Ligand code: ADP
């Protein structure tokens with residue numbers, strides 16, 4: 001029986017304080033109240049919770065809400081208690097975190113009919129005692145939240161979710177409402193089947209997020225590109241996703257060193273650090289969070305202005321959820337992804353240890369991601385199509401492919417060839433296989449089906465496999481082709497496709513984009529700039545002359561003033577202020593710039609003006625000194641005058657390694673004071689002699705040169721320590 005809409009609106013106001021329903025909320029609620037099963041597809045933030053909370057409050061009995069997230073459960077229960085003045089036991093949750101006494105309280109409220117909403121984790125629902133309890137009460141309906149967890153084809157499969165139907169049967173039948181913010185047609189079909197609610201009415205809101213801009217960038221020097229991007233968007237909040245914790249740490253540190261307020265977040269950090277970092281992001285003390293996918297669940301910051309994927313995600317669903325955290329307030333949201341095929345190969349390697357069936361699925365999902373990344377079609381169209389929604393406009397105006405469209409060609413004959421091939425085969429095959437057959441690639445699979453004997457084998461050999469894959473993908477989007485839901489990935493022709501084959505018409509297709517192989521981020525982290533010259537030779541010569549003068553005036557060696565690489569950077573980037581100089585040139589800290597820099601920026605300024613030089617809009621990425629991430633620890637320990645032996649052993653380093661780390665720190669222009677240690681450990685005269693050699697004879701700050709000149713008389717460790725002292729006192 002339907003509820004009078006006026007009453008429903010009144011309840012909306014009294015229980016939740018809202019004046020109107022959002023989207024499909026009202027018809028969904030009415031449908032549930034009338035006793036129907038419902039399937040709700042609504043993007044994050046669409047207002048799913050209300051679809052079961054309100055009916056639970058107005059219907060007879062208790063609604064059971066199955067949700068996988070304990071933390072979110074507690075939030076929701078608190079929120080409902082907050083909304084609904086008075087009654088205490090109106091909402092409860094049941095999971096393994098409750099004490100005996102708490103469980104007893106829940107039990108009592110349930111049996112007394114006070115509780116209208118009971119949140120349970122799927123594990124708790126399988127427990128015998130809970131099932132017995134729920135048999136004793138009247139259940140209004142079951143809500144299955146995050147319903148995509150039912151399907152192995154979703155991105156968050158949870159096996160316990162598959163038991164829900166049989167448990168419902170055991171407890172007592174009641175209507176079911178399944179809700180999710182992410183489901184491909186395959187996952188949707190799995191959900192309906194598994195919950196046995198094929199008769200459910202489907203409520204689907206559009207997943208389009210018109211305010212989000214999508215772009216895929218070639219992964220070449222991604223760090224530098226990211227720093228540039230953030231500098232162009234100062235003060236805006238953003239999230240950067242990486243796949244590994246290590247990368248998260250490294251990137252967060254690199255950004256900080258380059259003057260960006262950034263913090264890391266991943267499951268390997270302790271709970272307090274995680275909470276602190278998250279709070280600082282929410283309160284805008286930091287602009288950027290670099291995170292693994294552990295970050296974001298339940299985070300509701302409305303003004304996240306950009307989401308960057310440093311690594312390509314494992315599935316489009318993951319990608320869509322993560323990008324979905326941008327622009328929740330409807331304002332600007334830039335979603336940028338770095339792609340290289342090497343990353344895909346890495347992900348495939350990670351999967352190798354997993355069970356075969358899981359690998360198969362993982363690979364399919366990854367293939368979809370590759371297809372998305374490499375496509376030249378509208379990103380919005382691709383994404384929405386992936387979730388089973390058609391996006392009709394030709395140009396969305398807010399994705400890289402629409403803003404920079406590739407030339408199209410008339411692909412009607414190519415499409416016909418694809419359709420003919422599929423129609424000529426008695427069975428259905430996967431996309432890659434079809435592309436191989438058309439381009440005449442004879443691999444094991446092709447041979448085992450004897451498809452190399454087919455008339456159409458190699459019929460499209462003028463083009464490669466990539467070309468044919470792109471044509472087939474576009475065929476799917478145009479609904480000439482479809483993927484078999486039962487045997488996922490197998491491709492069939494639709495009626496529309498057959499009609500097209502009968503009477504082909506002009507079809508504008510695009511080839512995929514090509515990406516570079518990408519860099520091996522194991523070896524060449526950030527390109528070291530300035531090396532190998534490439535600067536302005538005239539300016540460089542002038543800078544070297546100036547350096548001699550300045551050195552003479554300060555009574556130091558020229559290299560003490562600025563190193564060669566620093567001068568080279570100046571001759572490339574033309575810094576005009578001391579700030580710019582210390583930001584842009586390696587080995588130049590603020591102190592050093594202040595001490596020696598003024599005549600250099602003056603010279604560069606005159607030179608730029610006289611020669612009408614256009615300065616490059618470029619900068620040097622300051623690299624992370626300490627690869628192992630020990631930098632902060634080392635600096636703090638030296639400040640606290642800990643012995644180097646203690647520092648080394650605390651970090652599991654050899655003395656030699658520790659010295660290398662300190663040298664790396666000092667080489668970026670950071671000043672430290674090692675005198676407490678040197679005075680304790682080294683002979684005063686030794687220190688003086690080595691120090692003098694650096695001041696008077698050294699021709700560079702090179703360690704090798706020093707060891708060659710002094711090694712006969714002194715220990716290497718002594719030389720290194722005094723060199724550090726000298727660099728910090730005189731050079732930096
Ligand atoms: P979802 O679960 O779909 O991500 P939520 O249920 O968390 O979305 O709701 C998203 C936001 O919308 C919440 O802040 C919620 O309070 C708000 N909201 C829900 N329904 C309404 C409504 N009818 N009017 C105004 N705000 C609403």
Ligand code: ZN
Nearest residue numbers: 378396399402
């Ligand atoms: Zn577009």
